[in-house]
Amino acid sequence: MAGTKSGREEKDFSEGSVIELAEVQTAAAPQEVCCGGAPPPKTNPLERPGYTLKPFVRAFIKDSRSDVALVKTELDFSDHIGALLARLGINRDEYRIAPGLYGVGYPGQGSPVIVTANYKLTFDFVRRELAGLDCWILVLDTCGINVWCAAGKRTFSTEEIVYRIKETGLSERVNHRRVIVPQLGASGIAAHEVRKRCGFRVVYGPVKAVALKAFLENDMQATEKMRTVTFTFGERFELIPVEFYLFGRKVWWIFPLLFIISGFSPDIFSPLQGWQRGILVSSAALWGGVCGMLIVPLLLPWIPGRAFSLKGALLAMATTPAFVLVADLQVLETTALVLVFTSISSHLAMNFTGSTPYTSPSGVEKEMKRALPLQGLALAAGIVMWLAAPFVNI
């Protein structure tokens, strides 16, 4: 069939605006194929010189004002791969989209405006939850960081939302004066200030994007459940890979160092001893990491104690019998390794406070003032015992 079918469909839309549907044209089938068979489909008609068409865009609203990209509400393979990489911490800093005004469905003058961050993972969650609705999405420039962290860093802020409302000409796109801001963005945004400065009323939406549809259908009333933050097993699990990645990048050099210090012996230095004992002390350090960064976060509610450092220390110490059985060492060496993994686990568990949605800075500071000296002491004692062990026979 000759490729005469037009990929463009002009449609009267929201007071004279025109929408272009991104239907890909097929090239006219050639009479004779010279090399490599029939040509692939033509370039997407939404492409423009100098710009990259994002795969999540399905169409544009075009009129005298700036274009508005209408986005898909289903995630595709590349979105899932991107999300996976971001979770692992690999492309996290660059996983962002251009800030500005987007839409789902066919938004018009009366459609609600959902505000979000320009971290693509966040944006993907939001657009997926808006399937079947006509909404505007106002994406703030949070430097590619999620809403809550960005609110803490003051990039999801009163300034930014006021600027973005003006810059996108939102007041010309909608006839109401209301923006729905995620509740967890509230620590960065002063609702009364926003109203004073640009006339838009901030309505706080639910904590999670999953509840957006129910919130909109319920006349913008959130239930107590929608307003309460959670920290479920799954939510804790999602945070772990990135912790390992970021921390591993910082401290990998410790491991070769452990092999070297394990080699000091009465014969000055023994590479063989360094290798054998290096494996032991590295395993202990690694085990401390696994306890503090993996097991404590996962089992958080079930490990006794309020302070994270205590949870980390208790969990690590509880594994001592297993360690003694497996390693089968002298008393001094065993004590050294237990001190090493207990202090590491305690410290890394304490570090996890930064990833939770319920630890107060006052609490963390109180906990640290007690725990840090103990962790430092235990680690130092462990290392000294480990160094001394080849010279004494205890």
Place this chain on the structure above:
Amino acid sequence: MKGLRYIENVASLTLDKDRCVGCSTCVTVCPHRVFQLQESKAVMVDKNGCMECGACAVNCPVDAIRVDPGVGCASLIINRWLKGKNLPSGSCC
């Protein structure tokens, strides 16, 4: 939050009941449901649930709520101890 409670009696949160005009914004924004509206005034019903995110104080139109806001993050606090107090209060994760 069920099952997950942090260290008690440390939160720097205060509420000036005389200033409160009962707009209930603090009740709305608190992710740990620390506030409730009783007789047209906000009251703290679970002060120990506070994580000091600052959402209530930032959104209080009459400045009735005070909290020393920040991110409860050990590595941030260590950095601040090492490099002095002039780091921004929230720049952690």
